[in-house]
Amino acid sequence: MDMFVLLGSFVLLMAVGMPIAYALGLSSLVGALWIGIPLDAVMIQLASGVNKFALLAIPFFVLAGAIMAEGGMSRRLVAFAGVLVGFIRGGLSLVNILASTFFGAISGSSVADTASIGSVLIPEMERKGYPRKFATAVTVSGSVQAILIPPSHNAVLYSLAAGGTVSIASLFMAGVLPGLLMGLTLAVMCLVIAKRENYPKGEVIPLRQALKIAADAMWGLMTMVIILGGILSGVFTANESAAIAVVWAFFVTMFIYRDYKWRDLPKLVHRTVKTVTIVMILIGFAACFGYLMTLMQIPMKVTAFFTSVSDNKYVILAMINVLLLILGTLMDMSPLILILTPILLPVVKMLGVDPVHFGMIMMVNLGIGLITPPVGTVLFVGSAISKLPIGVVTRAAAPFLVALFFVLMAVTYLPMLSLWLPRVLGL
Numbered sequence: 001m002d003m004f005v006l007l008g009s010f011v012l013l014m015a016v017g018m019p020i021a022y023a024l025g026l027s028s029l030v031g032a033l034w035i036g037i038p039l040d041a042v043m044i045q046l047a048s049g050v051n052k053f054a055l056l057a058i059p060f061f062v063l064a065g066a067i068m069a070e071g072g073m074s075r076r077l078v079a080f081a082g083v084l085v086g087f088i089r090g091g092l093s094l095v096n097i098l099a100s101t102f103f104g105a106i107s108g109s110s111v112a113d114t115a116s117i118g119s120v121l122i123p124e125m126e127r128k129g130y131p132r133k134f135a136t137a138v139t140v141s142g143s144v145q146a147i148l149i150p151p152s153h154n155a156v157l158y159s160l161a162a163g164g165t166v167s168i169a170s171l172f173m174a175g176v177l178p179g180l181l182m183g184l185t186l187a188v189m190c191l192v193i194a195k196r197e198n199y200p201k202g203e204v205i206p207l208r209q210a211l212k213i214a215a216d217a218m219w220g221l222m223t224m225v226i227i228l229g230g231i232l233s234g235v236f237t238a239n240e241s242a243a244i245a246v247v248w249a250f251f252v253t254m255f256i257y258r259d260y261k262w263r264d265l266p267k268l269v270h271r272t273v274k275t276v277t278i279v280m281i282l283i284g285f286a287a288c289f290g291y292l293m294t295l296m297q298i299p300m301k302v303t304a305f306f307t308s309v310s311d312n313k314y315v316i317l318a319m320i321n322v323l324l325l326i327l328g329t330l331m332d333m334s335p336l337i338l339i340l341t342p343i344l345l346p347v348v349k350m351l352g353v354d355p356v357h358f359g360m361i362m363m364v365n366l367g368i369g370l371i372t373p374p375v376g377t378v379l380f381v382g383s384a385i386s387k388l389p390i391g392v393v394t395r396a397a398a399p400f401l402v403a404l405f406f407v408l409m410a411v412t413y414l415p416m417l418s419l420w421l422p423r424v425l426g427l
Helices: 002-015 020-035 039-050 053-070 073-085 091-107 110-127 132-147 153-161 168-174 176-197 207-233 238-257 262-295 298-309 313-330 333-350 355-369 377-386 390-396 398-413 416-424
Strands: none
Touching: 002 020, 002 262, 002 298, 020 039, 020 262, 020 333, 039 262, 053 073, 053 091, 053 110, 053 153, 053 207, 053 238, 053 262, 073 091, 073 110, 073 207, 073 238, 091 110, 091 132, 091 176, 091 207, 110 132, 110 377, 132 176, 132 355, 132 377, 132 390, 132 398, 153 168, 153 262, 153 333, 153 355, 168 176, 168 207, 168 238, 168 355, 168 416, 176 355, 176 398, 176 416, 207 238, 262 298, 262 333, 298 313, 298 333, 313 333, 313 355, 313 398, 333 355, 355 398, 355 416, 377 390, 390 398, 398 416
16 A cells, blocks of 8 residues: 555656656655655755765766857867768768767767757758658657766766666766667667658768868867766766866866857856756756655555566566656656665566666667657657658658667677676776
8 A cells, every 4th residue: 555655645646647756756645644654754855865975977978068069169069070981872861860879979868869859950851851750750760879878967967866786987888889789770760761752862072071061070079088088088977077077068168169159158068067966956856756666565565566577588678678668658757766676676586687688678769769759759750850840750750760679689688788898898
């Protein structure tokens, strides 16, 4: 009964339109009152939930991504990707995917990826003869890479939700190969569609101009080198790399590219603070919710349920995939990671699944949810940029959802795809 009170109140509050963060907080209070826990204990969990050193990485990564996104980085990445693959049939769609790969390695956010790359490439693809719905579908699908390719904000949240037992560096490296596989799979789908629909080829860019474009883009791409190189070399931690990335992004944007006005900088910082505040409120209330779930032994009950259905690891992973795919269409990614990780992680650990591997499974599942209705955040952003109805974009994205499902199966049942690189690097 305790479980139904906690989860039922949460679902009810969301059903009446309350924001997820506040629904988590109020349902935690309801659950505490139901089982007779002092509210002081809930408030202590709220404070301790956000009092984590690892969380410092989130505001820094968000700020670095925001500076680069609004400082002309996306335009330069698109141009650089055009040098590499723009001359192939359907080349602009490949440029879109590759630019998302580059930008995802800087911003760590699918929403920022869609907003930045989409605002540049959706109009350009339409101008070159691609259907607007296809351009939008490619953009939103390609941006899912940002949840896997480091520095993923959601990897930091997963590490936090796992109780700090999974290192952020391991998760960052675990996302590299699945992220590249996702980009490659989406690119193959683009080539197939381009050949079938006879989409146009681009032009080969002259060598001198190509070198200039590459040199211009390298300043921004150095952000990725700073983040990953610093962590892997042991020169600085994930938090420190995020702070240094902000300094580098600021230097490149304001002194090298100089596309951004100094007077607009306070507005950018203000938007970043608002974003981080929302995330921190969500994390704090999710900590309260997780505390109540632990007291009510919900993780143990869920584990018992799954093991009563089957003792086969692959069957249970398939069941978890179905659960995550359904929930991913109904809720945003961040709260689901914070809510479900404490519940599902004990289940998969009992089956011998590595927590780092499970983190990648969860990321891909919930990433697919970002581009599926009715609560696909990235889908909404793409629809707003292209001014197309959600239904039109969803239908156009159907082939890419098939490609992403293939990646999900590979990540789920080929654990070394996620674990090989962290183990080689000794993480």
